Amino acid sequence: AQKVTQAQTEISVVEKEDVTLDCVYETRDTTYYLFWYKQPPSGELVFLIRRNSFDEQNEISGRYSWNFQKSTSSFNFTITASQVVDSAVYFCALRLDSNYQLIWGAGTKLIIKP
Amino acid sequence: NAGVTQTPKFQVLKTGQSMTLQCAQDMNHNSMYWYRQDPGMGLRLIYYSASEGTTDKGEVPNGYNVSRLNKREFSLRLESAAPSQTSVYFCASSEEFIGARRTEAFFGQGTRLTVV
Numbered sequence A: 001a002q003k004v005t006q007a008q009t010e011i012s013v014v015e016k017e018d019v020t021l022d023c024v025y026e027t028r029d030t031t032y033y034l035f036w037y038k039q040p041p042s043g044e045l046v047f048l049i050r051r052n053s054f055d056e057q058n059e060i061s062g063r064y065s066w067n068f069q070k071s072t073s074s075f076n077f078t079i080t081a082s083q084v085v086d087s088a089v090y091f092c093a094l095r096l097d098s099n100y101q102l103i104w105g106a107g108t109k110l111i112i113k114p
Numbered sequence B: 001n002a003g004v005t006q007t008p009k010f011q012v013l014k015t016g017q018s019m020t021l022q023c024a025q026d027m028n029h030n031s032m033y034w035y036r037q038d039p040g041m042g043l044r045l046i047y048y049s050a051s052e053g054t055t056d057k058g059e060v061p062n063g064y065n066v067s068r069l070n071k072r073e074f075s076l077r078l079e080s081a082a083p084s085q086t087s088v089y090f091c092a093s094s095e096e097f098i099g100a101r102r103t104e105a106f107f108g109q110g111t112r113l114t115v116v
Helices: none
Strands: A003-005 A010-014 A019-021 A024-026 A032-039 A046-052 A059-061 A064-069 A074-079 A088-096 A102-104 A108-113 B004-007 B010-013 B019-025 B031-037 B043-049 B064-068 B074-078 B087-094 B105-107 B111-115
Touching: A003 A088, A003 A102, A010 A019, A019 A108, A024 A074, A032 A074, A046 A059, A046 A064, A046 B105, A074 A088, A102 B043, B004 B087, B010 B019, B019 B031, B019 B087, B031 B064, B031 B074, B043 B064, B043 B074, B074 B087
Parallel strands: A010 A108, B010 B111
Antiparallel strands: A003 A024, A019 A074, A032 A046, A032 A088, A059 A064, A064 A074, A088 A102, A088 A108, B004 B019, B019 B074, B031 B043, B031 B087, B064 B074, B087 B105, B087 B111
């Protein structure tokens, strides 16, 4: 069975600190896709990144970086020099190549204090 | 670029009433989806449409019906609303379906539905 676990329910840091959000996934499929979405207090869901299972290259986009490790089935998300605007709920999700369905983690609520 | 547009943004229904949530996308995506999000949970798939003219049940289809009107539009209907259907509903679309490499879904703003 497929599963996504975001063990951190809530994280609170002071602005400018670095913070890492953990995501661990389970699947026996060899081809799959991993995603991170951001849900700010306004409620919309914003796509951040897609990672294909056959591409283990890590990615950096400004203050955001993602560390994909198949050996530990993890796809962690790091925000450096956090800002108040980063406050949101962040979801990790998994999709199999053989299926239409996105499997979602429960989300991590990130609070950045000024 | 509007992306995915949902209407209405808010709705209050009485138990037993019916309503249709509208969704349209302007990204020429083939696949469209309806999700619901309940407090403290991730999203759950209600129905999806892999391509124009097809629809299939997702994880929680009971109490809902859908119509893929054309490539752009995908509506969700509640025939007889129940309090258990109080939720935030999201419509989403993605470029392709199974086998695609660009599989990310883009979401609408959501509809907050309360059934009393």
